[in-house]
Structures are given as structure tokens and as C-alpha cells.
Amino acid sequence: MTFDYDLFVIGGGSGGVRAARVASATGAKVALAEEYRMGGTCVIRGCVPKKLMVFASGYSEMFDDARAYGWDVTEGPFNWPRFRVHMHKELDRLEGIYRKLLDGSNVEIFDARASLKDPHTVILSTGQEVSAKHILVATGGRPVVPEMPGSELGITSNEIFLLDEMPKSILIIGGGYIASEFAGILNGLGVEVTQFYRGAQILRGFDDEARGLVAEGMRAKGVDLHLGTNIVEMRAATKDDLKGLTEGVPMEDGHPAVVPHKSAGHGIWVKATNGTEKVYDQVMFATGRAPNTDGMGLEDAGVTVGRRAEIVVDEYSQTNIPSVYAIGDVTNRVQLTPVAIREGMAFVETVFKGNPTAVDHELIPSAVFTQPELGTVGLTEEQARDIEPVEIYCTSFKPMNHAFAGRDDRVLMKLVVSKATRKILGCHIVADHAGEMIQLVGIAVKMGATKEDFDRTVAVHPTMAEELVTMKEPVRSA
Ligand code: NDP
16 A cells, blocks of 8 residues: 555654654655644743743842842843743744754645544645555643633633733642742742642652752742642622732822733632632633643544543554554653653654664653752652662752852752662752753763762862762661
């Protein structure tokens, strides 16, 4: 049987684009369909613009620091429209690069929505039908908003990068990566931030000590974090809700200003599980993401979809239909860009290079760009001690640069060590640039480094990270 293409990729995000390019380089005839903008969540409405906003928000503290270091600086307000234009120019540039890379790799691009008709046929929103020997679904995920009265008034991480103006106040719902990162970003940009998390501590699944320090640091910087709290209902605020409201920037005549909200007119009234009622300029839901499998024709092709709407795949990213593969967030394995890229590379290795390659999901280092930042690899103390006896090496201190500037921020360096093998099972860092540090620690941990290997390494002085190789005594055994 002959096909129009050897490979048809659905989705132009990090995973799909990489798989298409690398497959094409093997001599395969490849096409890719993207319904929105090339680059996917990471480039267009995720990692990249988020990190630019982290950088932007970091300047608010730097003004004070600069003064402590002897600079005469005058602090002005943050100009969101100016930054937003610059940020979107950068995203356009990156999108252009993605397109050029695909063109340069001879991948045919369809700017259209694609869905499956059967195991070898793709239907495009243009009406065109094409056949392919292999189909790779890399359609990513999307934010989910809980159903409740008024939740349609809220925004998600999709809209945050497109706002016409910065809200004066925002309520963020959730305690995961996105909620906690945006709480810090918006707080740094001068927005009055309230965060509700339904559980006992934000960043569930991360090391307890590390998440505790992140939460403490966020509060110290001004985030009004409420734990064990959720939203009950919300609606457009009425004039009555706003009576007696004293928040906002005082007007010139000294009266408190009422913050207008574009869509609702007067802000959003929110009732919380703790009984409080308050009006916010914006409400942002960061309550998790769901795989993009709706309307994909997966049932028509016979592809198994799991309970969380994810495409079910084996370790080679193959679905139950041999010609259909899936990678990235749509499979709901590990929702991280570098993981999707690796899954794409392993797929090409397996299918187009005859070298079956399973994706290694063990010991993935990652960072949460909260303020303070968290970097982590391997097991948390809580996970490790359930598996085997461990020693915990941990230190928390005021780093030199912050101490000099009079800031109270503390840093955490923590190693979880196996008593039996002496291997580093986990490393958790809360500090400026923790993401950069954990990338390097990740190599050592992946190589199976022991505590003694760390001890044999000479410290780089004066740095924060030197503590990782100078912790002599465990703080506890567990
Ligand atoms: P997460 O799964 O990390 O967090 C979702 C949060 O929403 C949790 O705190 C969850 O609470 C809460 N939640 C879920 N449902 C409700 C509800 N009905 N009411 C109130 N709260 C609710 O998802 P995110 O959307 O933050 O991020 C998605 C993924 O994207 C992450 O898991 C990560 O893999 C990736 N990502 C990675 C980043 C990075 O590498 N720096 C940055 C951003 C995203 P509970 O804990 O109780 O379930």
C-alpha cells in the first residue's frame, strides 16, 4: 500500500516539530499540521513568555538591591503594554524560527486542524484528506477550569499573556506550578495577589521542606496565600459589592478608587470556602491541564483514550493502533517540554531508524520558577524514606548577596542520601537560579553519584551551591 506521507504529525509544539524534523532527516516524507501558531504551549503561551515575565518581575526587588549596593536608582512603574509588545515580538521571532526549521527540513506544513479518520488517514479542516504510513499525535494540553457558578468570568494561563492591562488585584486559584509561578510574577509586577490553594501546602508532590520555604518566601514578598481554601462561587461585582471597598489606588481627591474590570465592569465578586467575600479585578484559574484529545477522531481510528482523556501509549509512545503514536502532554506522562522532545526523538529512533528506544522518565530534573525558585531532581525526603533508610543533609541560610542588600530571603540546599548505597536519591534547592543549579546536579545524580563523590568535589567559593559539597553531617536519618 502506498501513502501520501511516511509520517503525518498533528501538532506543531516542541515535541511534534522535533519529531517531524528528525524523521525528515532520515529521508522520510513528512507533513505536519498545526491549527494555531507554530511552537505550541511552550513557545506561545507557556515556558517562554512565562520566563520573560519572571525576568520582568524580578526587577522590582533589584531596585532596592541596587540602592543597597550603592547605586542611585529611581524606581518607576512597570509598563505592561510596552513589555507585552516586546514579549510578543520575541514570540513571533521564535515562531518564525520554528517554521523556518520545518521548511529547511523539507517538512510540509498544513496550517489547519487535523483529525484522524482511520489508522492511516488524516482529515484536515480544509476538507483535504491525506494518508500516512505513521501518524504522530502531539496535540498537547489545555487549561481546565472547574465548573462552578461564574467560572466563565475567570481567565487561565492562556489569556494572561494577552491582557490589555495589568489588573490591580488578582485571585489565583490552584497551588501547582502555574498558580505558584504566576502568583510570584504578578506580585513582582505590582499586582495585589491573593492565592487560594485547597490543600495543606502548595506544590504538592515536591519535597515538604522545599515547598514550605517557597510558600514562606512567597508570603514574605507579598503574596496573600490562603491554604485549605477554595472558591465557592463568583459573579460580576455589583455596585453594592463595591460599597465600602477601600482597596485600589486612591484618587486625586483622596477617595479610594474602585478598580474597574473590563469584562465585568466592576470586578469579580468571589465567595470563598472560608466564608470571605471579596471583589478582585481578575480571577485566574491554574487548576491543572487536560490532554487535547477532543474531536481528534481517535475513536474513529480505534485509539484507546484513558480516564483522564489522555492517549494511552506504551514505552515506545505507540498506541494500541500500530500506525498511530503519541508524544508529549497529550499522553499525560510528564508534562514538560524537554520530555516531549525526548519522546519525539525516541519515536523517530524507534520507527525510522530501526532502533527501538524507550523514553527514560527516571530522574528528570525540573524547576519551578516561583519566587523563590525551586529546583529538584529525584526523590523527595518523604518518598525516599518510604522506600529505604536515608540520611538527610540540609542547610538553610541567607545568601551573601541578599544578606548584604538587607533581604530576608533564605536559601535551601538539601540532599537525600541512601544509607545502603550512599547514592544521592534526591536534591532540592530553593534559591535564585535554582533551575540552573539543578540542571548540573541532575547530571551527577543521573550518573549515580554518591554523597562521597559530592564530598570529593572541591567547593566553588563563594557561591551558594558550594554548600552541596560541604555538608558534613546529616541533619537526620529517616
Ligand atoms: P498542576 O497539576 O501542577 O496544579 C494544578 C493545581 O490546581 C493543583 O494545586 C490542584 O490541587 C489544583 N486544582 C485542581 N483542580 C482544582 C479544583 N477543582 N479546585 C481548586 N483547585 C484545583 O497543574 P498546572 O496547571 O499548574 O500545570 C500543569 C503542568 O504543566 C504541570 O504539572 C507541569 O508538569 C507543567 N508545567 C511546568 C512548569 C515548569 O516546568 N516550570 C511550569 C508550568 C507548568 P491539588 O494539588 O489538590 O490536586
